[in-house]
Amino acid sequence: MEKKSFTFDEIKQKLVNYCVYQDRCHYEVEQKMKEFLLIDEAKEEIMLYLLQENYLNEERFTRSYIRGKFYIKHWGKAKIRIHLKQKHVPEKLINTCFDEIDERDYEKAIRKIYEDYYSKQQNLQEYQRKSKTIKYLMGRGFEYEKINNIFD
Structure with a gap:
């Protein structure tokens, strides 16, 4: 497929739109820039513009x-x-x-997810239900210590 060529200003506008649509990090913008054949100076100029105008923060x-x-x-x-x-x-x-993240909300979330998942674990022994639920929470990115502190 032929890459459509854009002017510098068109590319700049496309990247502004990309940032306006939702907040982006520097890395995402750098990846997006790879779609366009830009020299390093042009990339730097666009990055600087996006930062100065607060499109990129x-x-x-x-x-x-x-x-x-x-x-x-x-x-x-x-x-x-x-x-x-x-x-x-x-x-x-x-x-x-x-x-x-409010600490109270964080603990509430752990409790709620724990209770919801735990209640769905039927026909298992108590320790199996508990360890399966803890594993599930850890898979969602909650820390083992946090989970334990709440249920001790």
């Missing part, structure tokens, strides 16, 4: 990502952290932004 991205994955998808912090690291978000920024 790594902290805003990280905060909204954390909120969405926890409050909508009900992921635990471990899973969220792994996915943010895959997007090359700095560890320090991830740690700073975890204050988006």
Whole structure:
């Protein structure tokens, strides 16, 4: 398939739209830029523009990502952290932004997911139901210590 060629301004506008549609991290924008044959100077100029005009804001991205994955998808912090690291978000920024999750909400989520999943485990011995449920929660990215503290 022939790659359609765009002018610098068209590419810049496409990347603005990409960032406006939803918050993006630097890595996602860099990946998106690979679709267009740009020289490094052009890439840098576009990145700078997106940052200066606040279309691209790594902290805003990280905060909204954390909120969405926890409050909508009900992921635990471990899973969220792994996915943010895959997007090359700095560890320090991830740690700073975890204050988006209220500790009480986090514990409530663990309790609720635990109870919902546990109640569906029929015809098993108690310890099997419990360990299966803990495994399930850990798969959702909740920390073993956290889960244990809640149910001790």
